[in-house]
Amino acid sequence: MLHINDLTYRLGPRLLFDKATVAIPDGARVGFVARNGTGKTTLFRLIRGEIGSEGGSITLGKGLRIGSVAQEAPAGPETLLEVVLAADTERATLLDEAETATDPHRIAEIQTRLADIGAHAAPARAAAILHGLGFDAEAQARPCSSFSGGWRMRVALAAILFSEPDLLLLDEPTNYLDLEGTLWLMDYLARYPHTLIIISHDRDLLNQSVDQILHLDQGKLKLWGGAYDRFEKLRAEEQALQLKMKKKQEDERRHLQSFIDRFKAKATKARQAQSRVKRLEKMQLIAAPIDSEVLPFHFPSPERPLAPPIIAMEGASAGYGDKPVLSKLDLVIADDDRIGLLGSNGNGKSTFAKLVAGKLTAMDGMVRRSSKLKVGYFAQHQLDELNPQATPVAHVRELLPDATEAQVRSRAAQMGFPANKADTPVANLSGGEKARLMMGLAAFDAPHLLILDEPTNHLDIDSRTALMEAINDYEGAVILISHDRFLLEACADRLWFVGGGRVKPFDGDLDAYRSLVLEGESSQGVASKSSKNESATSQADSRRAAVEKRQALAPLKKKIEAAEQKMAKLTELLARVDEALQAPDAFIKDPAKAAQLSGQRAELEKTLMSVEEEWLTLSADYESAV
Numbered sequence: 112m113l114h115i116n117d118l119t120y121r122l123g124p125r126l127l128f129d130k131a132t133v134a135i136p137d138g139a140r141v142g143f144v145a146r147n148g149t150g151k152t153t154l155f156r157l158i159r160g161e162i163g164s165e166g167g168s169i170t171l172g173k174g175l176r177i178g179s180v181a182q183e184a185p186a187g188p189e190t191l192l193e194v195v196l197a198a199d200t201e202r203a204t205l206l207d208e209a210e211t212a213t214d215p216h217r218i219a220e221i222q223t224r225l226a227d228i229g230a231h232a233a234p235a236r237a238a239a240i241l242h243g244l245g246f247d248a249e250a251q252a253r254p255c256s257s258f259s260g261g262w263r264m265r266v267a268l269a270a271i272l273f274s275e276p277d278l279l280l281l282d283e284p285t286n287y288l289d290l291e292g293t294l295w296l297m298d299y300l301a302r303y304p305h306t307l308i309i310i311s312h313d314r315d316l317l318n319q320s321v322d323q324i325l326h327l328d329q330g331k332l333k334l335w336g337g338a339y340d341r342f343e344k345l346r347a348e349e350q351a352l353q354l355k356m357k358k359k360q361e362d363e364r365r366h367l368q369s370f371i372d373r374f375k376a377k378a379t380k381a382r383q384a385q386s387r388v389k390r391l392e393k394m395q396l397i398a399a400p401i402d403s404e405v406l407p408f409h410f411p412s413p414e415r416p417l418a419p420p421i422i423a424m425e426g427a428s429a430g431y432g433d434k435p436v437l438s439k440l441d442l443v444i445a446d447d448d449r450i451g452l453l454g455s456n457g458n459g460k461s462t463f464a465k466l467v468a469g470k471l472t473a474m475d476g477m478v479r480r481s482s483k484l485k486v487g488y489f490a491q492h493q494l495d496e497l498n499p500q501a502t503p504v505a506h507v508r509e510l511l512p513d514a515t516e517a518q519v520r521s522r523a524a525q526m527g528f529p530a531n532k533a534d535t536p537v538a539n540l541s542g543g544e545k546a547r548l549m550m551g552l553a554a555f556d557a558p559h560l561l562i563l564d565e566p567t568n569h570l571d572i573d574s575r576t577a578l579m580e581a582i583n584d585y586e587g588a589v590i591l592i593s594h595d596r597f598l599l600e601a602c603a604d605r606l607w608f609v610g611g612g613r614v615k616p617f618d619g620d621l622d623a624y625r626s627l628v629l630e631g632e633s634s635q636g637v638a639s640k641s642s643k644n645e646s647a648t649s650q651a652d653s654r655r656a657a658v659e660k661r662q663a664l665a666p667l668k669k670k671i672e673a674a675e676q677k678m679a680k681l682t683e684l685l686a687r688v689d690e691a692l693q694a695p696d697a698f699i700k701d702p703a704k705a706a707q708l709s710g711q712r713a714e715l716e717k718t719l720m721s722v723e724e725e726w727l728t729l730s731a732d733y734e735s736a737v
Contacts, residue, residue, distance in 0.1 A: 129330030178276025451603030
């Protein structure tokens with residue numbers, strides 16, 4: 112089907128592919144993973160024949176049709192449905208010919224072929240694909256030129272899915288989809304009838320939609336069976352084995368070298384020493400596995416938490432001009448909330464985020480904020496606000512005008528821009544690095560509330576994991592908008608649905624929401640299910656009661672945390688004493704000191720048991736109160 116043999120390709124001084132070889136079988140659904148900038152998109156260009164390789168070959172099946180999303184989004188006067196139907200060029204050609212053909216035999220051939228390819232059912236299939244990607248019947252009848260660039264890219268994706276090429280190449284297709292579109296695409300690709308290779312950093316997609324993982328590492332390609340989680344597990348096991356084998360080889364090499372050094376000058380041992388020299392020369396070195404470092408994200412937590420709620424809305428509405436997008440908002444946000452926003456693009460998620468961030472003023476009703484509230488707000492469109500000529504250090508210096516150069520660079524490094532990146536102009540940073548910089552600037556002043564609107568675009572899998580860890584380490588409140596289900600599941604403990612002009616708590620988890628999306632529920636249908644048996648007033652009352660309860664339990668929680676810190680300190684001291692007592696000459700070298708340490712150990716152990724009992728009692732009290 113697709114054979115890559117000894118492929119070599121350089122991009123400037125960088126060797127992207129070093130005699131890489133792999134075979135992709137017919138019908139495989141393959142997830143293509145690697146660090147950003149290592150050559151994934153370049154391989155797609157090589158497969159399509161857009162660029163030539165330095166060495167090796169790429170062999171495709173005879174007559175095989177390759178399809179990928181066009182770089183230029185369609186923007187003509189044709190309707191969305193017409194654009195998608197036109198992607199099946201064979202069907203379009205046959206239908207045109209059927210209008211003018213006069214030969215009975217040819218007419219019969221055309222009609223037979225049209226029946227074979229399901230031409231008459233094509234409009235319904237195209238409409239279903241468009242609907243899955245977020246276009247209702249009314250939108251499908253509108254001209255393509257009336258949509259923004261991101262929505263037109265969805266049309267381009269719909270067109271290539273509809274054409275069903277023999278080899279489908281998709282490069283980060285979820286970057287311009289919302290969660291609903293991503294869930295639909297996962298389900299669609301899991302049933303794709305031909306060969307599929309997809310570049311993606313969406314862990315959930317790589318677990319749900321593919322059956323093999325193609326990994327690019329240090330210029331080599333390797334195909335692994337199974338979904339992403341299995342690949343990650345097997346690769347970790349392989350690396351551990353490789354390290355073990357390398358250590359064993361190093362021990363053997365040291366042993367051989369030791370023999371050579373000892374006996375090479377002795378005539379009686381010269382022949383044996385020489386044989387070991389040859390053996391050492393022939394031994395192929397086992398390379399240690401190399402994993403390039405993933406720089407962590409860091410969101411400084413607020414110095415002092417605010418009394419909850421930090422934001423309360425009563426009958427609030429928000430929109431643009433005199434047109435409301437959201438109305439009748441009765442919600443409260445506590446100082447430690449972790450809220451994931453659900454709902455299709457265009458339903459008002461970003462509008463709600465801007466209202467919470469204070470970038471929009473309520474058109475009606477009331478929005479009360481804590482007087483000392485600081486909000487950090489990140490959205491993808493903000494990347495354009497960065498100065499392309501300025502460096503990360505320059506952006507940090509603007510926020511720390513009185514700091515020393517060392518302090519400024521230290522803060523830039525904390526944001527993920529060490530010395531080698533701190534002086535790089537923004538124009539030369541990758542998309543992921545720009546997002547990292549913008550998020551660092553948004554959280555610069557240790558806000559009480561962090562709003563992240565699609566933060567994972569341009570981030571690879573390892574960077575997304577680092578982002579997840581940073582969000583979970585952050586101690587303020589978080590509002591998260593993301594099409595990455597893995598991130599939502601890991602970071603959000605409450606889900607709010609945005610749709611039908613309202614924002615309401617969603618009654619269910621992400622699995623329940625996925626089922627509703629794939630069943631084709633309307634926004635109103637999901638909204639009604641998310642708020643069944645609950646009025647807005649009762650939701651607010653319930654939340655206020657929870658806040659008051661949390662406040663009442665705060666002193667007890669602090670005692671538990673203090674006990675935990677004391678236990679950790681005592682455990683550390685015990686470990687140090689044990690280490691000293693386990694020394695072979697501890698009781699011989701200084702018996703008096705050893706005896707003193709033994710007494711200290713007994714006292715530490717007794718104190719630790721007492722603190723543990725206190726912690727257990729406090730924890731039991733807290734759990735019963737909760």
